[in-house]
Amino acid sequence: MIIVMNASATDSQLAAVIEKIREAGLTEHISRGTERIIVGAIGDERSLSEQAFELLPGxxxxxxxxxxxxIVAREGHPDGTIVDIRGVKLGGKDVQVIAGPCSVETQEQMHLAAAGVHAAGCKLMRGGAFKPRTSPYAFQGLGVTGLEYFGKAAREYKLPIVTELMDVRMLDTFMEHDVDVIQIGARNMQNFDLLKEVGRVNKPVILKRxxxxTISxxxxxxxxxxxxxxHNIILCERGIxxxxxxYRNVLDITAIPVLKKETHLPVVIDPSHAGGKAWMVPALARAAVAAGADGLLIEMHPxxxxxxxxADQALTPQELKDLMVSLKAIAQAIGRDLA
Amino acid sequence: MIIVMNASATDSQLAAVIEKIREAGLTEHISRGTERIIVGAIGDERSLSEQAFELLPGxxxxxxxxxxxxIVAREGHPDGTIVDIRGVKLGGKDVQVIAGPCSVETQEQMHLAAAGVHAAGCKLMRGGAFKPRTSPYAFQGLGVTGLEYFGKAAREYKLPIVTELMDVRMLDTFMEHDVDVIQIGARNMQNFDLLKEVGRVNKPVILKRxxxxTISxxxxxxxxxxxxxxHNIILCERGIxxxxxxYRNVLDITAIPVLKKETHLPVVIDPSHAGGKAWMVPALARAAVAAGADGLLIEMHPxxxxxxxxADQALTPQELKDLMVSLKAIAQAIGRDLA
Amino acid sequence: MIIVMNASATDSQLAAVIEKIREAGLTEHISRGTERIIVGAIGDERSLSEQAFELLPGxxxxxxxxxxxxIVAREGHPDGTIVDIRGVKLGGKDVQVIAGPCSVETQEQMHLAAAGVHAAGCKLMRGGAFKPRTSPYAFQGLGVTGLEYFGKAAREYKLPIVTELMDVRMLDTFMEHDVDVIQIGARNMQNFDLLKEVGRVNKPVILKRxxxxTISxxxxxxxxxxxxxxHNIILCERGIxxxxxxYRNVLDITAIPVLKKETHLPVVIDPSHAGGKAWMVPALARAAVAAGADGLLIEMHPxxxxxxxxADQALTPQELKDLMVSLKAIAQAIGRDLA
Amino acid sequence: MIIVMNASATDSQLAAVIEKIREAGLTEHISRGTERIIVGAIGDERSLSEQAFELLPGxxxxxxxxxxxxIVAREGHPDGTIVDIRGVKLGGKDVQVIAGPCSVETQEQMHLAAAGVHAAGCKLMRGGAFKPRTSPYAFQGLGVTGLEYFGKAAREYKLPIVTELMDVRMLDTFMEHDVDVIQIGARNMQNFDLLKEVGRVNKPVILKRxxxxTISxxxxxxxxxxxxxxHNIILCERGIxxxxxxYRNVLDITAIPVLKKETHLPVVIDPSHAGGKAWMVPALARAAVAAGADGLLIEMHPxxxxxxxxADQALTPQELKDLMVSLKAIAQAIGRDLA
Incomplete structure (x- = not known):
C-alpha cells in the first residue's frame, strides 16, 4: 500500500503512519518529494484498510x-479454468451456448424447449423455476414443481440444467433435484450469505454480475x-x-478481455437480458463470441x-438454430469452435 | 396501458392487440393518428405486461x-405514515437522528457509543452486528454476540436499536433479541425472499435504496x-x-421531495455512507434536513x-453533538423540529 | 402526443389541454379510463412540448x-446511406478501417504512419492536428502545420484523411487543406453552432457520440x-x-444494432478510445465488426x-496488420467483407 | 508520480522507467515490495503522462x-475568492440568488421578469438570448435582440445580467452589450476554444459542470x-x-463541500435545471444553501x-419571493445571510 502525505506533515504524523504499518506486520519505506511524502507499506497489504490510513492526520x-x-486471480494461475458440467466443458476451445426459456411454465413447454435446444446443437439448458421479479404481483416462478418439469424435459435429451437459486434455504432442494449448474442472479451478486453457502457445495456456479x-x-x-x-465458478456479464x-441495459463487451486477463475463470455473456429485445440478441451474441466469450446464455421459448x-426477449427455436450457424462461423474465424 | 402501433399496422394486427386486452378483462379504446395508431387499455392495467404487447406485430x-x-403509493393515502418505534415517532414533525457506530466491536465501545448518542440528544441508535463486506477476508461482524452487546448498551439509555438483517435464517434471532428496527441493506434491496419474510413480522423496517x-x-x-x-416501512436514500x-457515492437529494410526493412512507438519509468521509457528513446532513428528510442515519464512533x-466516515461524539445544533436550526427554519 | 390526466381532473382542466392541442393545429381524442384520462393529440406532434403540457393542472x-x-430516421428512408469518400465507400458491404495516430507529431512520423496504414490494407487515414485535451498544460496539437504534414503524408498513398474540427473559425482552413472527412469529437457533439456550420459544407462528417x-x-x-x-453523416460510438x-469507457456495442434500426446513416466504432489500452483493441474491434459496424477508427502509431x-492505446503497424486478418474473417462470417 | 511495476520486472525494464523519469527532469526513488516494485518520481510531476509509463514493459x-x-486549487490559495459583479459580491458571507427566465422572449416579459427578480430581493438576473437546444427545430433564442431586451429590462432595476455564450464568434457582441457575467453552459464545459477565449477577457464567468x-x-x-x-470564475453544479x-438529473449536493475544499472559487447551484420541475426547486434550493453553496441560479418566469x-421548471414571481424567505432562514441557521 502507498500512503500519500502532505509535504507539511509533521514528524509525529509520519510516526503514526509508520506505527500503523508496523502493527500490521509490514515495513515502511519513505520517499520525500517536493509536494508530497510517499510512504510505502511493504509486505502483504491485503490486511490493511485504505480508510484507516486516510483518517490519520497529514x-x-x-x-x-x-x-x-x-484465488480467482489470473496472477499465479496462468492457465484458464475449464469447468466440467457432466462432461460438457466450459472454458476450453469450444464456445458453449446455454439456451432455454426465461421461466419454466408447463411440462409441455419444457419438452418443446428441450427439443429446440437439442435441435439447435446446444449442449446445456437454462430455465428459471424461481424468478426474481421487480413486482410482488408478478409471476414468481413455479418453484419446486418447476425444477421437476425442467429435470424431466432436459433428461430426455441428456442436457445438463442451469437454474437460479435465490433463497439460501432452497439449496438442499437444488441438490436433491440434481441441478447441474447453480445460477446466482445479478440482484444477488452481493448476497454474501448465499455466496458462502454455494461456496460449500460441489456444483458449478454461474455468478452473474x-x-x-464493478469488475473488481x-x-x-x-x-x-x-x-x-x-472453485467451479463461471462469471457472467449480462448488461450494466x-x-x-x-435499451434495457448496456452489454459491457469490454468486460470480456478484461476478465480474461484478470481471472482464470470462464466468462459467459447473456445477450438476452442485456438488450431486452429478441431482435438485438443475434448482434450481441456475435459480438460476445468475437470478443472472446467462453459461452452464451440465450433465451429461447417454443x-x-x-x-x-x-416474452419479447426470447428467440424462437428456429431463430436459435439460425444464430448458431453464424456464431460457429465467428468462433472459427478467431480460432475457436462451437460445439 | 397505451399501446402505440405503426400507422401501417394491419387490421389483423390490431385485432390481435384488442384480443390480448380483452383476455385480461380490460376494454380497448382506439385512436388513429396521422403517424401512429394509439390503443388505450381501460381497466386495471397492473396485470398487463408491456413486453407481451411489444412482441406483437405492428x-x-x-x-x-x-x-x-x-399500498405504498401516496395516491389514495394522502396522509404521511408515522412509524412508532417504542414511542419515538418517525415521519412526524420531529426530524429523528439515528446515530451509532458502523459495526459493533466490543461491549465497552458500545457503552461509550450509547453514551455519546444519548448525550447528543439522539433518540435512536444504530450499529451493525452482521456486516456485508465486499471482501470475504474483511471483518464480517460479531454476529449474535454483537446483538447482545448492542442491546445491553442501548437499554441503559432506553435507546431503541436499529440493525441490519442480511440472512433470512437470522430473522428469529433478531426477534428474540428485541431488535426494534430491522434494516435491509442496499445490497439486499432486491433480495425478494428476505423482503417477503420481513413483510410477515410486526417490526419497523428501514429499507435502503x-x-x-431507481425510485420506482x-x-x-x-x-x-x-x-x-x-406497513411500518421507512425508506432510506444512502447515495447512488x-x-x-x-467521493464514494452521490447523495441523491432529489429523491427526498420525489419520494415524499410518491409515497406516504417516511424517508431518511444516510449521509455517512453516501460521501464516505466524516468531513462531508455535516454538509450532507444539513442538506438532507433542509430538503425535507424525516430522519438521518449517522455514523458515530467513540x-x-x-x-x-x-473508520474515516464516523463522527466523534463531540462532532455529532455540534452537528445536532445546526441541524436543529435548519429544521426550525423550515417549520420542523429536531427532537 | 399522449397526455395523461388524473381521473379527478376537472372539465375546465381538460378543456385547457384541448385548447392547447387545437392551438397547435392538432386535434384531440379523449379516452376515459378507470384511473386516468388519456388525451391523444392527433397531427404532427413534433411542434408540441411535453413540458408545456405537464405544467397544466390535472x-x-x-x-x-x-x-x-x-431526416436521419430510417423510417421513410429504408435504404442505408453509403457515404462516398473520394471513391471509398462507407456504409456498403465492405467494412472500412480508418487508421492512424492519435495526433500529428512530425512529418516523418506521418510518413511512417501512412505507410503502415497502407501496408495493412486500410483505405482511410485518421490523425489529429487539433487536440481536445482535459488539461490546458497538455500538448494541444500542431494545428495548421499538422494539417500540412498529414495531407502530404496521406497523399503519397492516396489515402483520404479524417481529422477533428474543434473550432468553428477553422472550418475554412479545413476546406483549404482538403480535409476529406471532418470529425466532430465527443465533447463537441452538442456544440450546436459547430454542427450548424458543418451542416452547410459539402464534406462527409464523422459525428462522435x-x-x-443518449442514442436519441x-x-x-x-x-x-x-x-x-x-446528409453525408457517419455516426461513431466511442465508449460511454x-x-x-x-477501463476508460464502456464500448456500447448495443448501439450498433439500435442505430442501424433507427437511422439510415453508417455507423462506425472507435475501439481505441473506448477501452483506452492497446491490448483491448483487438477484442473490441472484432466485437464491433461482428455486431454489424460499417467501419472502425483505430489508433496506430509507428x-x-x-x-x-x-501512447498506450495505439497499435503498432504490425499489430494493425495482424488485426486486419481476423477482422476480415469475421466480416466474411457475417456476409460482409473488409476492403 | 508513482509507478507500480511487477515484482518480476527485469533490471532493464526498471532502467527504462528511470530513464523516462530523468528525461523529464525528475528523480526516481525505488522501493521493492514483496509483490510489486514501487518507483516514485520526485519533482514537478505535472509534465509526466500516466499513459506513457503504463506503456512500458513491466x-x-x-x-x-x-x-x-x-491556479484554481485551494492548496496554496487558502482564502476563498470573492467575485465582484458590479458591486454584488459572490463568494462571501451573503448567499446570492440569480433569478430570471430560461429564455428571453419579449421586451415586456423581460420587464415583468426584472420586476419580479427585484421584488424578491435578488441582486442578479439571468436569462438566455442564445439557447442550446437538443432539437434543431426548437426555438433557438432571440440572439442579439434578446441581449438588447435583457439589458434594457435589467438596467431599470440596476440588476447585473448573466447570460450564456455558446459561440466564440459572439464574444465581442457580448462585450459590446455589457453582459456582466458570461455563462458557459454544461454542453460547452469542454469546448476548449471557447474556454480559452473567455480566459482572455476581464469578465466574471459562470462555468457549468x-x-x-467529474469534479476533476x-x-x-x-x-x-x-x-x-x-480568475473571476464561478463554478456551477446543475445536476448530473x-x-x-x-427526474431529469441528479443534483450532486456532495459537489458543494468537495469543491469548497478543492478550490478557492465560489460555487453556485442550479436547482431548476437539475430537477426539471418547478415543484422540486424549493427543496433542492434549500438543500444547496444548507450544504454551503455561495449562490443559486433559479428560473422564474412572469x-x-x-x-x-x-416551462415546467420556472417558478412564478410569488413562488420565488416565498422561497427567498426560507432560504434566508436556512442561510442564517448556518451562519451566513441572504442578500
Missing part, C-alpha cells in the same frame, strides 16, 4: 497496490465462493445499468408470444 | 400509465414488504453509484481512529 | 409518440447537421461513461512508446 | 499524486479559463446524468404557462 490518500482477490457492479466487485464476489472451497434508455415473462 | 411500444406500486436502484424499484421493493402485511470518483471498519 | 405526464428526428449522450441525442445532433443540407473504473499523447 | 500502473489543476463531468474535469476546465488570465429516470421553453 494523510491525503492511501492506495492499494495489489488486487484484493487472490450485478447491474452496477464481481471478482470479489467470486472470491467469496472460492474461499468456501468451490447506465443513463441510456433506448412460443415467445405466449411466454409468461420477458 | 406494435412499437406499450406504456404503463398507472404506477405499479399500490440499492446503489443503482425502491418503491416496488417496499411494496414487497407491504404486500406481506407489514455514478461516474464520479471523487474513537473513529480505532474503528474496525469504515 | 396533467400527470405527456409522452411523445413519434421520434423527434426526421458524447460520453454520456446523438441522432438529434446528426439532425442538426442534416437540417443544414449536409459509466461507474466502471477498470512507435507507440514515443507517441505524444494516448 | 509497468502495471502509474498514479499521479498531485492534482493537475494549479457538464452532465457527466470541471476544475481542469476552470483551469483553462484561469490559465488565460481570467445517472440511471434514474424519475407567466410559466406561457414560457417558450422549459
Amino acid at each position: 494523510v491525503e490518500r492511501a492506495i492499494h497496490i495489489v488486487k484484493q482477490y487472490k 450485478g447491474l452496477s457492479a 466487485e464481481l471478482l470479489m464476489a467470486a472470491e467469496y465462493i472460492a474461499a468456501g472451497g468451490n 445499468r447506465t443513463f441510456e434508455t433506448a 412460443n415467445p408470444c405466449e411466454a409468461w415473462c420477458d | 406494435v412499437e411500444r406499450a406504456i404503463h400509465i398507472v404506477k405499479q406500486y399500490k 440499492g446503489l443503482s436502484a 424499484e425502491l418503491l416496488m421493493a417496499a411494496e414487497y414488504i407491504a404486500a406481506g402485511g407489514n 453509484r455514478t461516474f464520479e470518483t471523487a 474513537n473513529p481512529c480505532e474503528a474496525w471498519c469504515d | 396533467v400527470e405526464r405527456a409522452i411523445h409518440i413519434v421520434k423527434q428526428y426526421k 458524447g460520453l454520456s449522450a 441525442e446523438l441522432l438529434m445532433a446528426a439532425e442538426y447537421i442534416a437540417a443544414g443540407g449536409n 461513461r459509466t461507474f466502471e473504473t477498470a 512507435n507507440p512508446c514515443e507517441a505524444w499523447c494516448d | 509497468v502495471e500502473r502509474a498514479i499521479h499524486i498531485v492534482k493537475q489543476y494549479k 457538464g452532465l457527466s463531468a 474535469e470541471l476544475l481542469m476546465a476552470a483551469e483553462y479559463i484561469a490559465a488565460g488570465g481570467n 446524468r445517472t440511471f434514474e429516470t424519475a 407567466n410559466p404557462c406561457e414560457a417558450w421553453c422549459d
Whole structure:
C-alpha cells in the first residue's frame, strides 16, 4: 500500500503512519518529494484498510497496490479454468451456448424447449423455476414443481440444467433435484450469505454480475465462493445499468478481455437480458463470441408470444438454430469452435 | 396501458392487440393518428405486461400509465405514515437522528457509543452486528454476540436499536433479541425472499435504496414488504453509484421531495455512507434536513481512529453533538423540529 | 402526443389541454379510463412540448409518440446511406478501417504512419492536428502545420484523411487543406453552432457520440447537421461513461444494432478510445465488426512508446496488420467483407 | 508520480522507467515490495503522462499524486475568492440568488421578469438570448435582440445580467452589450476554444459542470479559463446524468463541500435545471444553501404557462419571493445571510 502525505506533515504524523504499518506486520519505506511524502507499506497489504490510513492526520490518500482477490486471480494461475458440467466443458476451445426459456411454465413447454435446444446443437439448458421479479404481483416462478418439469424435459435429451437459486434455504432442494449448474442472479451478486453457502457445495456456479457492479466487485464476489472451497465458478456479464434508455441495459463487451486477463475463470455473456429485445440478441451474441466469450446464455421459448415473462426477449427455436450457424462461423474465424 | 402501433399496422394486427386486452378483462379504446395508431387499455392495467404487447406485430411500444406500486403509493393515502418505534415517532414533525457506530466491536465501545448518542440528544441508535463486506477476508461482524452487546448498551439509555438483517435464517434471532428496527441493506434491496419474510413480522423496517436502484424499484421493493402485511416501512436514500470518483457515492437529494410526493412512507438519509468521509457528513446532513428528510442515519464512533471498519466516515461524539445544533436550526427554519 | 390526466381532473382542466392541442393545429381524442384520462393529440406532434403540457393542472405526464428526428430516421428512408469518400465507400458491404495516430507529431512520423496504414490494407487515414485535451498544460496539437504534414503524408498513398474540427473559425482552413472527412469529437457533439456550420459544407462528417449522450441525442445532433443540407453523416460510438473504473469507457456495442434500426446513416466504432489500452483493441474491434459496424477508427502509431499523447492505446503497424486478418474473417462470417 | 511495476520486472525494464523519469527532469526513488516494485518520481510531476509509463514493459500502473489543476486549487490559495459583479459580491458571507427566465422572449416579459427578480430581493438576473437546444427545430433564442431586451429590462432595476455564450464568434457582441457575467453552459464545459477565449477577457464567468463531468474535469476546465488570465470564475453544479429516470438529473449536493475544499472559487447551484420541475426547486434550493453553496441560479418566469421553453421548471414571481424567505432562514441557521 502507498500512503500519500502532505509535504507539511509533521514528524509525529509520519510516526503514526509508520506505527500503523508496523502493527500490521509490514515495513515502511519513505520517499520525500517536493509536494508530497510517499510512504510505502511493504509486505502483504491485503490486511490493511485504505480508510484507516486516510483518517490519520497529514494523510491525503492511501492506495492499494495489489488486487484484493487472490484465488480467482489470473496472477499465479496462468492457465484458464475449464469447468466440467457432466462432461460438457466450459472454458476450453469450444464456445458453449446455454439456451432455454426465461421461466419454466408447463411440462409441455419444457419438452418443446428441450427439443429446440437439442435441435439447435446446444449442449446445456437454462430455465428459471424461481424468478426474481421487480413486482410482488408478478409471476414468481413455479418453484419446486418447476425444477421437476425442467429435470424431466432436459433428461430426455441428456442436457445438463442451469437454474437460479435465490433463497439460501432452497439449496438442499437444488441438490436433491440434481441441478447441474447453480445460477446466482445479478440482484444477488452481493448476497454474501448465499455466496458462502454455494461456496460449500460441489456444483458449478454461474455468478452473474450485478447491474452496477464493478469488475473488481464481481471478482470479489467470486472470491467469496472460492474461499468456501468451490472453485467451479463461471462469471457472467449480462448488461450494466447506465443513463441510456433506448435499451434495457448496456452489454459491457469490454468486460470480456478484461476478465480474461484478470481471472482464470470462464466468462459467459447473456445477450438476452442485456438488450431486452429478441431482435438485438443475434448482434450481441456475435459480438460476445468475437470478443472472446467462453459461452452464451440465450433465451429461447417454443412460443415467445405466449411466454409468461420477458416474452419479447426470447428467440424462437428456429431463430436459435439460425444464430448458431453464424456464431460457429465467428468462433472459427478467431480460432475457436462451437460445439 | 397505451399501446402505440405503426400507422401501417394491419387490421389483423390490431385485432390481435384488442384480443390480448380483452383476455385480461380490460376494454380497448382506439385512436388513429396521422403517424401512429394509439390503443388505450381501460381497466386495471397492473396485470398487463408491456413486453407481451411489444412482441406483437405492428406494435412499437406499450406504456404503463398507472404506477405499479399500490399500498405504498401516496395516491389514495394522502396522509404521511408515522412509524412508532417504542414511542419515538418517525415521519412526524420531529426530524429523528439515528446515530451509532458502523459495526459493533466490543461491549465497552458500545457503552461509550450509547453514551455519546444519548448525550447528543439522539433518540435512536444504530450499529451493525452482521456486516456485508465486499471482501470475504474483511471483518464480517460479531454476529449474535454483537446483538447482545448492542442491546445491553442501548437499554441503559432506553435507546431503541436499529440493525441490519442480511440472512433470512437470522430473522428469529433478531426477534428474540428485541431488535426494534430491522434494516435491509442496499445490497439486499432486491433480495425478494428476505423482503417477503420481513413483510410477515410486526417490526419497523428501514429499507435502503440499492446503489443503482431507481425510485420506482425502491418503491416496488417496499411494496414487497407491504404486500406481506407489514406497513411500518421507512425508506432510506444512502447515495447512488455514478461516474464520479471523487467521493464514494452521490447523495441523491432529489429523491427526498420525489419520494415524499410518491409515497406516504417516511424517508431518511444516510449521509455517512453516501460521501464516505466524516468531513462531508455535516454538509450532507444539513442538506438532507433542509430538503425535507424525516430522519438521518449517522455514523458515530467513540474513537473513529480505532474503528474496525469504515473508520474515516464516523463522527466523534463531540462532532455529532455540534452537528445536532445546526441541524436543529435548519429544521426550525423550515417549520420542523429536531427532537 | 399522449397526455395523461388524473381521473379527478376537472372539465375546465381538460378543456385547457384541448385548447392547447387545437392551438397547435392538432386535434384531440379523449379516452376515459378507470384511473386516468388519456388525451391523444392527433397531427404532427413534433411542434408540441411535453413540458408545456405537464405544467397544466390535472396533467400527470405527456409522452411523445413519434421520434423527434426526421431526416436521419430510417423510417421513410429504408435504404442505408453509403457515404462516398473520394471513391471509398462507407456504409456498403465492405467494412472500412480508418487508421492512424492519435495526433500529428512530425512529418516523418506521418510518413511512417501512412505507410503502415497502407501496408495493412486500410483505405482511410485518421490523425489529429487539433487536440481536445482535459488539461490546458497538455500538448494541444500542431494545428495548421499538422494539417500540412498529414495531407502530404496521406497523399503519397492516396489515402483520404479524417481529422477533428474543434473550432468553428477553422472550418475554412479545413476546406483549404482538403480535409476529406471532418470529425466532430465527443465533447463537441452538442456544440450546436459547430454542427450548424458543418451542416452547410459539402464534406462527409464523422459525428462522435458524447460520453454520456443518449442514442436519441446523438441522432438529434446528426439532425442538426442534416437540417443544414449536409446528409453525408457517419455516426461513431466511442465508449460511454459509466461507474466502471477498470477501463476508460464502456464500448456500447448495443448501439450498433439500435442505430442501424433507427437511422439510415453508417455507423462506425472507435475501439481505441473506448477501452483506452492497446491490448483491448483487438477484442473490441472484432466485437464491433461482428455486431454489424460499417467501419472502425483505430489508433496506430509507428512507435507507440514515443507517441505524444494516448501512447498506450495505439497499435503498432504490425499489430494493425495482424488485426486486419481476423477482422476480415469475421466480416466474411457475417456476409460482409473488409476492403 | 508513482509507478507500480511487477515484482518480476527485469533490471532493464526498471532502467527504462528511470530513464523516462530523468528525461523529464525528475528523480526516481525505488522501493521493492514483496509483490510489486514501487518507483516514485520526485519533482514537478505535472509534465509526466500516466499513459506513457503504463506503456512500458513491466509497468502495471502509474498514479499521479498531485492534482493537475494549479491556479484554481485551494492548496496554496487558502482564502476563498470573492467575485465582484458590479458591486454584488459572490463568494462571501451573503448567499446570492440569480433569478430570471430560461429564455428571453419579449421586451415586456423581460420587464415583468426584472420586476419580479427585484421584488424578491435578488441582486442578479439571468436569462438566455442564445439557447442550446437538443432539437434543431426548437426555438433557438432571440440572439442579439434578446441581449438588447435583457439589458434594457435589467438596467431599470440596476440588476447585473448573466447570460450564456455558446459561440466564440459572439464574444465581442457580448462585450459590446455589457453582459456582466458570461455563462458557459454544461454542453460547452469542454469546448476548449471557447474556454480559452473567455480566459482572455476581464469578465466574471459562470462555468457549468457538464452532465457527466467529474469534479476533476470541471476544475481542469476552470483551469483553462484561469490559465488565460481570467480568475473571476464561478463554478456551477446543475445536476448530473445517472440511471434514474424519475427526474431529469441528479443534483450532486456532495459537489458543494468537495469543491469548497478543492478550490478557492465560489460555487453556485442550479436547482431548476437539475430537477426539471418547478415543484422540486424549493427543496433542492434549500438543500444547496444548507450544504454551503455561495449562490443559486433559479428560473422564474412572469407567466410559466406561457414560457417558450422549459416551462415546467420556472417558478412564478410569488413562488420565488416565498422561497427567498426560507432560504434566508436556512442561510442564517448556518451562519451566513441572504442578500
